[in-house]
Amino acid sequence: MLQIQVIFASSLLQIYCIFASSLLQNSLIALFWQFKIGFITITNLILSAENEYIEMTIHRNAYKKLIEWKTSTDRKPILLRGARQVGKTTLIREFAREFDSYIELNLEKEADRKIFLIDDIEKILNAAYLLKKTGLGKNTTLLFIDEIQESPKAIKQLRYFYEEKPEIHIIAAGSLLEFALRKVPSFPVGRIDYLYLHPLNFEEYLGGINNNQAIKALQTVPIPDYAHHILLDLFHEYAIIGGMPEIVSQYILDKNISILTKKYNKLWQAYKDDVGKYARNSTESKVIGHVIETAPYEADRIKFEGFGKSNYRSREVGEALRSLDLARIVRLIYPTTSVIPPIVTDFKKSPRLQFLDTGMLNQVLLMQGEMIGLNDLTGFHRGRIIQHLVGQELISIHEEVAYKTHFWVREEKDSNSEVDLVYRIGKYNVPIEIKSGKQGKLKSLHQFVERTNHPYAVRMHAGDFKIEKVKTPSGKFYLL
Template identity: 50%
Template sequence: MFQRYILNGLTEWSERPYRKPLILRGARQVGKTTAVSMLAEDFDQYIYLNLELKEDRQLFEQGYAVSELFEAICFVKNKDPQKNRTLLFIDEIQSSPEAVASLRYFFEELAHLYVIAAGSLLESLLGRHISFPVGRVEYLRMHPLTFEEFLGATGETQAVATLHRTPLPDFAHDKLLKLFHRYTLIGGMPEIVQRYAESKNLAQLKTIYESLITAYLDDVEKYADKDSKAEVIRHVIQSAFHEAGSRIKMAGFGQSNYGSKEISEAIAILEKALLLRRVYPTTSMQLPLIPNFKKSPKLQLLDTGLVNFFSGIQTEVFGSTDLNALYGGRIIEHLVGQELLASHDSMQFTPHFWVRKKAQSNAEVDFVLAHGNKIIPIEVKSGATGRLRSLHLFMDQVEHGYAVRLYAGKLSVEDVTTLEGKAYKLLNLPYFLAGRLEDYLEWFVK
């Protein structure tokens, strides 16, 4: 097992004197159960329940009061109900509405108990009019491995330490870029990274990629309430890899005959399963960043490694020296989006890209982030600064003078002037620092 940074959030939760039961969100196979097992090493006692198992699920179906329920759990699992620090992990909690309801009573009546619940299909409860007790639970979100976690998992301890130096020393650039290319190729799904770390053999990963997508397709029956909807969801999963990072239209998605409503409903279900998300543009020039749902979104999938494998472009990624040249820059842009999402464990965070309000304009900035009272534009581009036309256009319309370019080159700060004559500072940041963008914005703006 390798270190996951979600453990920081889990540990912080466990050390609070007043805490609520924790709902750990995340798609299947991102490592939720493993992370909780690692947290459990600091407890006197660990109880694991998997509610996909009838024996475990039935414990919640007997109508016990919560104190009696806990005693029954301890009896069945041969645990001591009097132990001081007991961590109770309820996995696949969406399988039992009664278990969901019990979280309120664990909070109100057994506050000394440490309770974590997880499940990959939690929003499926909403369709059954079941919800988590409002104000009685809290949430953390888990993602595939970040680049930094990938370095740790593959034994690159010095690379991890150097990645945290601000500013990054020049001598570290070439090796970190090479390692980032390998991360781009493989992705961050834990089982795949584990196998690669053990064998360093890319050929051994094929069966794991295939088993992951098979598992996601098998889950479709759990998402859909009828066969026709399941068919659309399968189509979206299979087509989505080829559309990753692209702006999409709902009608006819994936060269199909499905209508806008069918595709939109299927994508919404997969968003709830945390397998993908629609990233909408904003036209905002000042805070808050307001998404424009009338404009076409981009498609962000769970993991770029899965995208590479199922799009059939692993060979191109493996041989690439410039990630911007792949898929018209969509792969590196997709991975930057993945790193930005993983750097926020909040359920509410969503990245945005910027487009101009004018209907016929094709001006587009890859990402915009709120930093203090500023909206900072971020372009994922290689080449001369004169090619950053959309970035210049954005900078002409804001009062501040800070922008970011993510590229393959070394860290630098450049003085740039737009065609309209506005001077601003451009932070040129290597791709592999995307996960530390917030830290570098702090350094840059100061």
Template identity: 45%
Template sequence: MFERSILKDLRQWADNPYRKPLILRGARQVGKTTIVGQFSREFENYLPLNMEKQEARQLFESTDDVKQLLPMLFLYCNVQRSPGRTLIFIDEVQASPHAVSMLRYFYEEMPEIHVIAAGSLLETMLDRHISLPVGRVEYMALHPCSFIEFLNAVGEERFVPWLQEMKLPNAFHDQLARLFNTYALIGGMPEVVARYVAKKDVVSLSAVYNQLLVAYRNDVEKYARNNSQTSVIRYILEEGWAFAGQSITLGGFAASAYKARETGEAFRTLEKALLLELVYPTTGTTLPLVSDLKKAPKLIWLDAGLVNYAAGIQREYLLSKDLNDVWRGMAAEQIVAQELKTLSNDVGQKRHFWVRAKRGSSSEVDFVYLYDGMVIPIEVKSGHNAHLKSLHQFMNETPHDVAVRVWSGSYSVDEVSTAEGKRFHLVNLPFYMVGMLKEILEKCMTKWG
């Protein structure tokens, strides 16, 4: 099993003397239980509990005294306590609101115990059946595997230091581009990546994709508030994959008869389940970024591999050498958005794109990224610099001088001027380097002073 990058953040959490019980958030099947199992090897005592099991649930609900509860947990898990650190993992915690409430008592009365909680449906039940102990817990998000994690999984980790140092010889560009196209095709769901590593056969992944999609659809009754919302959510989970990377309208979404209000509620429920995100535009080029909820959002799904399978576009990847040509460029935007999401484990992190506030303007930049107090524009395009009109317009309105183009070419930096005379650095970033964006910007800023 390859090591996920989130383990580094888990170690930092564990070593923090002021840590609080951690709630690990992520969609179903992104590997939360597996990650905690790997992390548990670094502890002398590990107590895994699943709140969907009646005995474990009854144990937690039998007392409010965590000091009294702890020896019972060792007994239940059949673990002889050893000197050293103890990690308690409470899985499917949403099945026991009482277990959620007890997290505060671990923080207040037994801070030396490491506690992690997770639940595939926890997000959809917050504020309905469950109240989290505010100020007594902290959060971390787990996403599908990034391209860097994919390289580690397929045994190509030798490229990672070269990418981080921006010193990859051009001779390896085509090889990295092919690897990234494979990643963009199959996506980053851990089970899919593991199956691909074992068999190197894309066709064999169909059963895994189908199992994941069926599991998400079967969860609908747990997500939905009523029968009407159940129908809308099911419709989105059946038809919505074909709209990945596109701006959508809520009313009449995907040629349905559903109204904007009921579609919006369904989308927000699926957002809580972390299956998708409605990415709204901002009109600002400086902080703070404010989402313009009156404008149409882009639909970005959890994982590109699921999109490609569910929307039936896998074959296009095999026939194209440039991601910008696949599925009218929407595939490129989906996978870049997915890579941008992996740059942070912060819960609640939102992505944005930019539109010009001027009435009648059609200027749009695919994404913006916050770095060191700056709003960095990111265009996902091939072609000449002159074709980046919206990005030039953005740079005219922002005080800094750095922009990013994600493309199929090699890494380079151009000195560019807008028609109005604003000079700026254009960082041309291959798709396979998007996951290094923070490191690249840091090195560039240091170089440019």
């Protein structure tokens, strides 16, 4: 059996997953381009600087999906989902340039929200035209309903736009949609498409800092030797800053990480201030408040009971974490024991936590200063930060499903094993380790490979790209 061993540099996280995929499909270039990035432009990232606004341009991959949707013959209203401050409104305002006419309604404004007290779709549209002093475009019209979570009735009415006004392009967005959907008794399932927006990934970050040569090198397979360390330095920079659009825009202006603290703190406080919106009552609000304050300090797998050195019960903490998970601020990442597809989540085992953005996590933990002088992040903070960022990259390439990462565990009486991530590629579950260790530290990968139906594994670290052949203790060769 042909066996390959793949060692990926941790700075090239997204390309690594693409590279691993292509090995498995026996067509490196073909599958790479299956995952190729459709670059798009998001403008109007408005930054306040002494009462002046500066327009930035950041490329977002989701734009390509919107273009495909615009021309689809089976187009349904889109519900754009994602946490607060990831750039949803900015993305749609830029996309609006593709249309002859654009109407934007913000349902946090009472006048806009009142329109949806009307039951007739034709009258709703006429009211919107009148309120916004516009009308149908010559060929195409986009109606954007922002903050739709403020009106459960508006969510319900999306189905009627699809049924009665298919010629109108409808996009709705909101940051707390999962909570609003609890109040919608008959959600229009099957009549709405979904699109998920995340913080900027590494490739989008390179577009934001206008480094097109770096993007070109990142898209090259294999990555040129001369580009490896340059990309690694850029990835290190991205790992420190993260992918929140407002933060990246400020960094583009000032090129100074130290002055970003105020913006990070403002964003983090805004998320904490939203706690009341997640809770059903004051008691639940207190528990969620405690959890969001203490969660950043939980570096390993967690237990709900007594979370964050509290006296809260397992049920209370579980409900709080699930609320934060719905808000996409703190995600619950559960393990799997699956070595072949499908990846089955094991909810009985202890999960670990994944935050919305690695840069924000770094700021909350006050670690950015330490990271600046490091050459290799794989061992920093016991590998937590780089593992977290790999997870964030994997999540970011899934724009049409609510994707969550998994890690693999084997828990037996005398032998426990854990692999950092498991990623499904075609008919294989591929193990991914983010380690700086040598072959003698591959025990968990060996355990996984011995039990799976293929000879492939991925290890990410800061070294040069290599393909090596490894043998498990039982004698099975595999590609690492």
